[in-house]
Amino acid sequence: MNKWIRGTNAVVLSLAVIGIFIVLTIFLNSTKTMQIDLTQNKQFTLSDQTVQTLKTLDKDVHIMAFTSSQTDTLMNREVTELVQEYKKRNGKIVFDQYNIENQPQVAQQYDVDPSGSLVVESGSQKKTIYYYDMFLQGQDQGEYQFAGEEKLTQALVNLNVKDKSKVYFLSGHNEIPLNQMTLWQSGLQGENYDVQDLNLLRDGKIPDDAQALFIIGPQNDISDQEAGLIKEYLKGTGKLYMALGFNNNMATGWKNIDDLMAQYGIKDQHAVALEPKQSKLYNPLTIIPEYGYHDITKKLQDYNLLTVMNLAVALNSEPVADFPATAILKTTDQAYGETDIAALAQGKYAKDDKDVKGPINLGYAVETKDNKPKAVVLGGSTFLRDDIIGQQGNRDFALNSVGWLQEQKDQVTIRPRENPKMPTAMITGGQAQAIFYGTVMLFPLLFLIVGGTIWWRRRKG
CATH class of the missing domain: 3.40.50.880 (Class I glutamine amidotransferase (GATase) domain)
Incomplete structure (x- = not known):
């Protein structure tokens, strides 16, 4: 009887923990602007200028990323993550990604570059930002500065200018x-x-x-x-x-x-x-x-x-x-x-x-x-x-x-983020296979064996 009660309590406690975890996950996911940026260079923290611009943005904006096989993967990921942060804070922003080689009919409508382009469009207004304009050479070899936030926020500010x-x-x-x-x-x-x-x-x-x-x-x-x-x-x-x-x-x-x-x-x-x-x-x-x-x-x-x-x-x-x-x-x-x-x-x-x-x-x-x-x-x-x-x-x-x-009054000045050189490791094909099998198969199997053994011993005891 006592064993049955202990087992029931464990099940109830486990279900309660899982339920709390699900509720907490749903709550945090619904609170899109609530986040803690633990990255070294505050990669996901937008400036006050950008936050204010997004608050006052009252028109539908379509942002499109155009990439190809010539686009650097890390550059594209950083640009994409930046746009996603903008999208979180204003529901009027729609973000789509296109491959120039697979969808040339879309790319032909805009002035894009194979190395990567970001098009900001609202009604008849549009602005093209090239990836190479967002990434600047850093102080040391291998380091770079990311000026994407300044370029993108400036493009959004320009959408509010009515007279050309x-x-x-x-x-x-x-x-x-x-x-x-x-x-x-x-x-x-x-x-x-x-x-x-x-x-x-x-x-x-x-x-x-x-x-x-x-x-x-x-x-x-x-x-x-x-x-x-x-x-x-x-x-x-x-x-x-x-x-x-x-x-x-x-x-x-x-x-x-x-x-x-x-x-x-x-x-x-x-x-x-x-x-x-x-x-x-x-x-x-x-x-x-x-x-x-x-x-x-x-x-x-x-x-x-x-x-x-x-x-x-x-x-x-x-x-x-x-x-x-x-x-x-x-x-x-x-x-x-x-x-x-x-x-x-x-x-x-x-x-x-x-x-x-x-x-x-x-x-x-x-x-x-x-x-x-x-x-x-x-x-x-x-x-x-x-x-x-x-x-x-x-x-x-x-x-x-x-x-x-022309005395432009709406110039945005946001200092680029300093990004350190990406750490790289040179490994052989055999080492890569060992890492794959160890992390994907060996360690999970080991945890299953240990967990099964503990469960079996407690069941017998």
Whole structure:
């Protein structure tokens, strides 16, 4: 009788423990926002900016991850886990994953990359975030920084912006065409810019809704009539984004383009910057500029992202009372500006007394006397092309400089998470089999034998 009572108590107690465990599991699962992050770098803890953004998100958002066989598995897992954290906190977020190779008909609808892309879509608005933009090089070999939260939260913030800023890219002077800057263009569109082409000979004026005029890599000077229209536009609230381009005839100067820069105190020195000793990975015509202290470059400095420029034109400035200019890109003092453009075009260059001494400025940010952004003038433009903009921090610099010029107020700043190097172990095939059979078969069987033995002895006793 006593044995039966003891057995019944044990069964009841076991059922009670199981019941409590089930109830506790259901409760914790229903409390989606209640969690304890025990990871070293707080991988699953979202910033206050993100939490607030998710609280105020009141529209349906479709987030899609596009991957392929070229996508790194660990990168994809980290991105997926991040999106799942967003999804937990806002029921309006729907998350789907697609394989580009198995579902090409879906991938063709979006601007995706085989290495991995995240598309954020709501109604007619969409933003593409590439995996390679989320993962940054760490301080030590093998370490990396994950900036996915900042990129994704910024995309969600941009969904709430109703009015788009119209910007116009000047054409007609052999500028870099928009179809060679599609990555930058799509990035601008994702930041709520309406990008349009503008040929003044055809259109006759700068549109009234133009919030900025872009002149990217011109190979010819603008005409006197065009210069008059642009100067009149800039007298008002108009803003200028100019990136010069290399040309064999640049040594003679471009009167009207030079005049546009001169009104802000910036001078084209008609020399191409060379950095002979900077990096063995690049030729001397490829410059990795140092950053000046400015809002445009601050985040790039914090994240250790470099900008890479090629065939950059040397610039200088003279103070203008109404338009203070700040140097944001410059070479080291070992660099110099080659003034013999004809020889340089033939691949010949050598430093002499006629050349411009370093350090050389390659970019300026210009403000009004009221500290309002007015112009960005850069000595190079090739880094904006599709084949180069993906290098290092080129795309970030291009977008940051436009964001500063347009006074974007909703910029998200979330510091990337530092992730240590993933520990790896080199094992042989035999060792792998031993680990598999030991963990999947031997240990479970051992527990069954021990448990069965104890049960049998108690039953007999």
